Amino acid sequence: MPAFEPTPRGVRQLTDYIKKKGKGVTVYTVHEIKDWGIGAEKVYNSHTFDNRQPITGIWQAGTDSAGMILARSGRVYTEPPRNMRFIGDPAPQVAGPLGHGNTGDHSTEIDEGEIRGLMKRLRGAPDPRTRRV
8 A cells, every 4th residue: 555654755746646646536544543431543534636726726635735634644545544444434332222223223122231220320320409500
């Protein structure tokens, strides 16, 4: 998988690659998302070069040029990285009831252990009528 480095030479190589491929070329960057509970996870993002700057004619992905993407994200790849999820995909579910797909249907049955845990949390919660705000 070819990669472009965040150096002046890398910017020239990425710009030449985009010029050669033309409108609609997509490149990928890798980001590390940190979560308080589970640590860090690497995800990738895609950037599609589909318009040009009005005066200079340089290809842009949204409002970012190739140099801006390299400066902000570091290494840029021409193919999506394997074994990583896209930044826009939902994260893996680690707790709570699972629905059926992305329909928002959370009508799965709750077992006795989950009910006992919810009741325990409810008993330990302060009374909202007597709580000071």
